[in-house]
Amino acid sequence: MxxxxxxxxxxxxxxxxxxxxxxxxxxxxxxxxKPFDPSGALYLASNKPDFDSQVNRILHGALATSLNNVVVHITSNNDCLCQLTATRHIKSVKDAAEHIGKRNETVYFENIQGLSSILTSTPAIAVFDDLGNLSYLGPYSTGIGCLSGNGTVEPYLDVKSTLGAIVPLESTGCYCRV
The missing domain is CATH 1.20.5 (Single alpha-helices involved in coiled-coils or other helix-helix interfaces)
Structure with missing residues (x-):
C-alpha cells in the first residue's frame, strides 16, 4: 500500500x-x-550610401591589415551571458571560416573607435569577401540562446564577391548591449 x-x-x-x-x-x-539593433543605429547606418566603406574603414583601422577574406569576430570586454552561450557557435563559425581559407580576427568593441555609431550589440560578426568588401555584418545567429542551429552567418562565409553587405536588421536573440 x-x-x-x-x-x-x-x-x-x-x-x-x-x-x-x-x-x-x-x-x-x-x-x-532581444532585438540585435534595439536603438536602430545599425538600421540608420546601413541606409547611408557609404555604409560598407565606413565599416571597412573602421575595421581596417582597428586591424591595420588587409580585409581580403577576413572574418572579424566582434566581442565585448563586458561579461555577458549571451556571449558565453554563443561560445560554441562562435568556435564552429571560426572553424568553418578557417576551413574555407578565411582568416579569423577577433576585436573588442570597446577598443574600436567609431563602431558604437553602427553596432550596439555583441556578439557580432563582419565577413569580408575575396576583394575585401563587406558581405555580412550582424549577429552570428537568431533565436533563443544564439545557438548554431539558428545560424544566420554561415551562408555568407564562402561568398566570393558581393554587391553590398547583408545586414539582418530584424534579428532577435540573445545579445549583449554595449
Missing amino acids: ALSKKNALLAVIIPLWLIIATVGLLFSSKSTE
Missing part, C-alpha cells in the same frame, strides 16, 4: 515539476531574447 502512495505522489510531483521547469525556461528564454 505504501508503494502505491509513493507512486501516486511521484505521478503528481514529476508532471508538476516538468510544468514548472518548462514555464521557467520559457520565461527566462523570452527575457534573454
Whole structure:
C-alpha cells in the first residue's frame, strides 16, 4: 500500500515539476531574447550610401591589415551571458571560416573607435569577401540562446564577391548591449 502512495505522489510531483521547469525556461528564454539593433543605429547606418566603406574603414583601422577574406569576430570586454552561450557557435563559425581559407580576427568593441555609431550589440560578426568588401555584418545567429542551429552567418562565409553587405536588421536573440 505504501508503494502505491509513493507512486501516486511521484505521478503528481514529476508532471508538476516538468510544468514548472518548462514555464521557467520559457520565461527566462523570452527575457534573454532581444532585438540585435534595439536603438536602430545599425538600421540608420546601413541606409547611408557609404555604409560598407565606413565599416571597412573602421575595421581596417582597428586591424591595420588587409580585409581580403577576413572574418572579424566582434566581442565585448563586458561579461555577458549571451556571449558565453554563443561560445560554441562562435568556435564552429571560426572553424568553418578557417576551413574555407578565411582568416579569423577577433576585436573588442570597446577598443574600436567609431563602431558604437553602427553596432550596439555583441556578439557580432563582419565577413569580408575575396576583394575585401563587406558581405555580412550582424549577429552570428537568431533565436533563443544564439545557438548554431539558428545560424544566420554561415551562408555568407564562402561568398566570393558581393554587391553590398547583408545586414539582418530584424534579428532577435540573445545579445549583449554595449
